[in-house]
Amino acid sequence: MPLVSMRQLLDEAAKGGYGVGAFNVNNMEQIQAIVGAAKETNSPVIIQASRGARKYAEDKYLFHLILAANELHPDVMIAMHQDHGNSFDTCKSAIELGFTSVMMDGSLKDDGKTPSSFEENVEVTRRVVEFAHERGVTVEGEIGVLGGVEDGHGAGGSGLEHITDPDQAVEFAERTGVDALAIAIGTSHGAYKFNKKPDGSVLKMDVLIAIHEHLPHTHLVMHGSSSVPKELQDIVNQYGGHLNPTWGVPVEEIQLGIRNGVRKINVDTDNRLALTGAIRKVFAETPEKFDPRDYLKPARDAMQKLVALRMTQFGQAGHGKDYTPLTIADMAEGYRSGKLDTRPSMAAH
Numbered sequence: 001m002p003l004v005s006m007r008q009l010l011d012e013a014a015k016g017g018y019g020v021g022a023f024n025v026n027n028m029e030q031i032q033a034i035v036g037a038a039k040e041t042n043s044p045v046i047i048q049a050s051r052g053a054r055k056y057a058e059d060k061y062l063f064h065l066i067l068a069a070n071e072l073h074p075d076v077m078i079a080m081h082q083d084h085g086n087s088f089d090t091c092k093s094a095i096e097l098g099f100t101s102v103m104m105d106g107s108l109k110d111d112g113k114t115p116s117s118f119e120e121n122v123e124v125t126r127r128v129v130e131f132a133h134e135r136g137v138t139v140e141g142e143i144g145v146l147g148g149v150e151d152g153h154g155a156g157g158s159g160l161e162h163i164t165d166p167d168q169a170v171e172f173a174e175r176t177g178v179d180a181l182a183i184a185i186g187t188s189h190g191a192y193k194f195n196k197k198p199d200g201s202v203l204k205m206d207v208l209i210a211i212h213e214h215l216p217h218t219h220l221v222m223h224g225s226s227s228v229p230k231e232l233q234d235i236v237n238q239y240g241g242h243l244n245p246t247w248g249v250p251v252e253e254i255q256l257g258i259r260n261g262v263r264k265i266n267v268d269t270d271n272r273l274a275l276t277g278a279i280r281k282v283f284a285e286t287p288e289k290f291d292p293r294d295y296l297k298p299a300r301d302a303m304q305k306l307v308a309l310r311m312t313q314f315g316q317a318g319h320g321k322d323y324t325p326l327t328i329a330d331m332a333e334g335y336r337s338g339k340l341d342t343r344p345s346m347a348a349h
């Protein structure tokens, strides 16, 4: 099967009451780890690439590596997503390359750093939706601003500075027609999210629940949702790394989100930690080794194990063959006919 629409994966996840992990990639081993985990757990999956990843791996390498995964494992449903598109042009180039989904992060200006106005965000996101939906491609928007920086993208600061306002989220969904919406509830990108186990004062699950009540037809997305488990930090530190103690988003909070409309969960940091820990272990224990396969293989295995665990925790495991994938052309027809319209005023009919 060809790459599938992210919208369809998320619609099916909503029906089944589960979430779908969206895992970031930069290279072959990460793609193999994710697809290996999807096969192992019978999961549909979202593979995503940031602007930084597209630059690092070069568009064509990255795209063809994902196509190779798709060709080798035609039974695995894969949606390919642009993470944090900073402008119309970035999203357009991803769509032209063959991505089946894009994020237009209009919460920041196109420098990827400065918070934008609500009107600017609506305008650029609406333009991307129009271009993408005509071609059957899914769009994720963002309202509110996440904390931290990742791959050079982000406003920095704590995640509490620009929490999403539920009424504004409704207006945004109505005026843009996005399929999925990333919301800011106190999470941050990168490894350093919280300096203690997060409670309600820093992780605003009540805001998430309110947004879902207002917007039941728009799939919610949690960014900055690595759990940054202590075991993974410990492995890195045990073998010569130096990470300061940090806390991520506990899996049980993500699961609470999934019970309240979260359908896409972005995970990057945890995988980076798993890879780095495994590589450090080989370097520390067998310093005589120098064949890259000697450390990349255990790294890939460690990431696959972690991704498989997250797939089980998010509930997507076992749902890899529940439904027949639609083509991107089918999706374009669905948008044209209004069948896939998520705007609050339309979706109620």
Ligand SMILES: [Zn+2]
Pocket (backbone or CB within 6 Å): 084, 189, 223, 224, 266
């Ligand atoms: Zn993000």
